Amino acid sequence: MKKLIETLKNIWSIEELRKRILFTLGLILVYRVGCYIVLPGINPHILSQSQSQDGLLGLINMFAGGAFSNASIFALGVMPYISASIFMQLAGIVIPQFAKMQKEESGRNKMNQYTRLLTILVTIFQASAYIAYLRTQTNGAIVTDGMLFYVSTIVVLTAGTLFVMYLGEKITDKGIGNGVSMIIMVGILARxxxxxxxxxxxxxxxxxxxxxxxxxxxxxxxxxxxxxxxxxxxxxxxxxxxxxxxxxxxxxxxxxxxxxxxxxxxxxxxxxxxxxxxxxxxxxxxxxxxxxxxxxxxxxxxxxxxxxxxxxxxxxxxxxxxxxxxxxxxxxxxxxxxxxxxxxxxxxxxxxxxxxxxxxxxxxxxxxxxxxxxxxxxxxxxxxxxxxxxxxxxxxxxxxxxxxxxxxxxxxxxxxxxxxxxxxxxxxxxxxxxxxxxxxxx
The missing domain is CATH 1.10.3370.10 (SecY subunit domain)
Structure with missing residues (x-):
């Protein structure tokens, strides 16, 4: 115990490390609060009566820290970004041009830009599938269904995923640990x-x-x-x-x-x-x-x-x-x-x-x-x-x-x-x- 207390004091005495830890905790708190903000047009009381996800839906809900079952603005979490990253990683192995880009700093920056653009497309597709899931599996939790709900929900979910991706990148740059992995881990351990x-x-x-x-x-x-x-x-x-x-x-x-x-x-x-x-x-x-x-x-x-x-x-x-x-x-x-x-x-x-x-x-x-x-x-x-x-x-x-x-x-x-x-x-x-x-x- 004495060794642990001394180590914690050493960690707190390093100004840069202290700032990184506090910065990481602050952004994680923002993410966890966003996991409980329900999408516009959703009745959370009706939604709470039908929260049962298994298989792949349960996996997505786990990665999203429960935001998927809560119909949160962060419902898709970082799954679209992970899907896009895996696709670009496999493309870098199969396509010679991408493999060459990964060996250079400018090429890696360009690959990151491609990954972000692909994330937007994947998010729009997954957001459409999520709306179909809400319409069929949530026992009438959608209060005002229609084209306005469809478009606004896609915009909100896409913006939510991009914001979570932004939080992860900021944690990686100015915080401690890998940002995206940290967000996934916090969502998992919160359960x-x-x-x-x-x-x-x-x-x-x-x-x-x-x-x-x-x-x-x-x-x-x-x-x-x-x-x-x-x-x-x-x-x-x-x-x-x-x-x-x-x-x-x-x-x-x-x-x-x-x-x-x-x-x-x-x-x-x-x-x-x-x-x-x-x-x-x-x-x-x-x-x-x-x-x-x-x-x-x-x-x-x-x-x-x-x-x-x-x-x-x-x-x-x-x-x-x-x-x-x-x-x-x-x-x-x-x-x-x-x-x-x-x-x-x-x-x-x-x-x-x-x-x-x-x-x-x-x-x-x-x-x-x-x-x-x-x-x-x-x-x-x-x-x-x-x-x-x-x-x-x-x-x-x-x-x-x-x-x-x-x-x-x-x-x-x-x-x-x-x-x-x-x-x-x-x-x-x-x-x-x-x-x-x-x-x-x-």
């Missing part, structure tokens, strides 16, 4: 206290408080496991060639040893998001089928996140998407060329293509356990719900919620620790290290 209280109340009413304590212990174990999954790396030893610099006062430089950190889970949370979006299709088929020719038992099981077939297919999809997304973002050939240009090499491996093959083989081997652990984390919420945990609290037993939360918190702590170490303070922990802290070079 945790309510879900915890709801779970405690239900277990208290059924005299299962001991089971509730077991749930808390398992929840802590899941968080620890996700931290290990996020921080896990495989270090490849790396040497730098010695060379002579200068003529009269020649000096030998190089010869230092370092390592290449290859993350066990390079794909992050994207495989789970892709798999959830794909598994939502059977739920749509089951929902659109009529009672006479309703879906068969197999299709129904694929729309139930606690069924065996759903979790089995979902786990396979997560593993497949992990390999797919890792292959998109990780290029061993480019890494081998960069090592060759910097006069560095892996001991016992020839530079060039042999180095690329060696790095690729190691990446394939460490991706398999990472993909399996990620798949287990993805199906844990369904297993928890099957064991009697309420749906709200079960969503925090792994899945997208905790993966995003753990990743953003670790990234933010890393930035805070960097500010402390630059000013010769101790880090956040006396032992161990936050992911990203580099050890001393031998």
């Amino acid at each position: 945790l206290p309510h879900s915890l209280v709801q779970e405690f109340t239900e277990k208290q009413q059924t005299d299962k408080l001991l089971f509730f304590l077991v749930e808390l212990a398992f929840f802590v174990a899941v968080v620890v496991g996700l931290v290990l999954l996020t921080q896990g790396v495989r270090r490849i030893p790396l040497n730098y060639a010695r060379r002579i610099v200068g003529t009269n006062a020649a000096k030998e430089i190089g010869g230092a040893r370092n390592f290449i950190p290859l993350k066990v889970n390079s794909a992050g949370v994207m495989p789970i998001i892709f798999a959830q979006a794909l598994m939502f299709i059977p739920a749509m088929v089951a929902g659109f089928a009529t009672s006479e020719d309703g879906p068969n038992t197999f299709i129904k099981s694929l729309s139930d996140h606690t069924s065996l077939w759903y979790n089995l297919i979902y786990a396979v999809l997560v593993i497949a998407f992990t390999y797919f997304y890792t292959a998109l973002i990780f290029n061993p050939t480019e890494m081998a060329e960069n090592l060759k240009r910097n006069n560095s090499f892996i001991p016992g491996i020839k530079p060039g293509q042999p180095t690329a093959d060696y790095i690729g083989a190691i990446m394939d081997r460490i991706t398999l356990p990472g993909a399996i652990f990620l798949a287990v984390a993805g199906i844990l919420p369904g297993i928890a719900a099957l064991c009697g945990v309420t749906s709200g609290f079960a969503s925090f037993f792994g899945g997208t919620s905790m993966l995003i939360g753990v990743g953003v918190i670790l990234d933010t702590l890393q930035q805070v620790e960097s500010h402390l170490l630059m000013r010769h303070y101790d880090g956040l922990m006396k032992t161990g290290r936050i992911s990203g802290r580099q050890p001393a070079t031998v």
Whole structure:
């Protein structure tokens, strides 16, 4: 406790860090207030009686911090921006012109402008779909429907998404942590206290408080496991060639040893998001089928996140998407060329293509356990719900919620620790290290 208090004092004593933290908290407060401002023409009392989102709608509501179910001006959150960013990232891999632009500062700025313009188009499309959802699923919550409501709602939702995107960029520039990720994390964790209280109340009413304590212990174990999954790396030893610099006062430089950190889970949370979006299709088929020719038992099981077939297919999809997304973002050939240009090499491996093959083989081997652990984390919420945990609290037993939360918190702590170490303070922990802290070079 004494170490924690001393660390907090050190953080508060750094003026720049203090201003960044307060700035971030202020913008997050603005975002949370906006999540409860209902769209014009919506009756919030009627809307509160029909708030049940599952599948992809539940995922969007989670990313929006509950604003989706509240019909807020921030109902779409940053999902359109995320969709546009993913599209531009994939375009940078497939289209050579975009790949060339990403390597230059001016090109990256232009790509950011393209992403913002694409965000507007995606927001308009999603806003139209959201209006259709409000008309059919909210039991008459729209007070004054018509063309004016349609146009004004699209304008408000688009402006809300752009404003949230602006808040995220400002947090990244003048605050602490990645702004967009921070906004998503705050929206996710804002649901945790309510879900915890709801779970405690239900277990208290059924005299299962001991089971509730077991749930808390398992929840802590899941968080620890996700931290290990996020921080896990495989270090490849790396040497730098010695060379002579200068003529009269020649000096030998190089010869230092370092390592290449290859993350066990390079794909992050994207495989789970892709798999959830794909598994939502059977739920749509089951929902659109009529009672006479309703879906068969197999299709129904694929729309139930606690069924065996759903979790089995979902786990396979997560593993497949992990390999797919890792292959998109990780290029061993480019890494081998960069090592060759910097006069560095892996001991016992020839530079060039042999180095690329060696790095690729190691990446394939460490991706398999990472993909399996990620798949287990993805199906844990369904297993928890099957064991009697309420749906709200079960969503925090792994899945997208905790993966995003753990990743953003670790990234933010890393930035805070960097500010402390630059000013010769101790880090956040006396032992161990936050992911990203580099050890001393031998």
